[in-house]
Amino acid sequence: MKKILLMTLFGVAFHAHADRLPMPADAPAAFISECSSCHIAYQPALLAADDWRKLMAGLNDHFGTDATVDRENAAKLKSFFERNAGSASRLGDAGNPPRITQTQRFVRKHREIPARFWRDPRVKSAANCEGCHPGAAKGSYSEHDISIRELRE
Numbered sequence: 001m002k003k004i005l006l007m008t009l010f011g012v013a014f015h016a017h018a019d020r021l022p023m024p025a026d027a028p029a030a031f032i033s034e035c036s037s038c039h040i041a042y043q044p045a046l047l048a049a050d051d052w053r054k055l056m057a058g059l060n061d062h063f064g065t066d067a068t069v070d071r072e073n074a075a076k077l078k079s080f081f082e083r084n085a086g087s088a089s090r091l092g093d094a095g096n097p098p099r100i101t102q103t104q105r106f107v108r109k110h111r112e113i114p115a116r117f118w119r120d121p122r123v124k125s126a127a128n129c130e131g132c133h134p135g136a137a138k139g140s141y142s143e144h145d146i147s148i149r150e151l152r153e
Contacts, residue, residue, distance in 0.1 A: 019142040021045050024084045030073035031080060040130055042100060044081045048088035051098035052081035084151055097145045101126040
C-alpha cells in the first residue's frame, strides 16, 4: 500500500514539475530587454541548442522583424541559449526557421486545442503563450492555470 501511495505522489509531483520551466538564473540583461520587447522572453528549454543557433543567426529577419543585437549581446545570448537549451530528442523538430509551436512537444501538448482557439482575439496565435497561460513568462504552463476557462470546453 505504501508503495502505491508513494508512486502516486511521485507521479503527481513529476507531472506538476513537467509544466514548470523556470527561467535560468544566469539570464543576461539583454535577454529580458531584447527578447521581451516584442514577445515574452521564452524559456531556453523550449528549443534545442541547434534551433537557438539558427534563430540567433537569422535575427536580421526574425519572423518579419529586424531583431539584430550588437555582437557582445549576441555572444552572451547565444551562450545562454546553448547552456540552457532543451533536449532535441525530447522536443523534436522545430522546423526552419525554428518555432516553438512546431516542436513535437508543443504539438503533443496542444493537440486537443481546436484551431479556432488560436484565432480567438484573447489568444491571437499559438506563439502567444500568455494568451492562455498567464504565468508563462515565469515558466508556469500548467493546464490548471489556463486563464481563458471557456477555451477549455
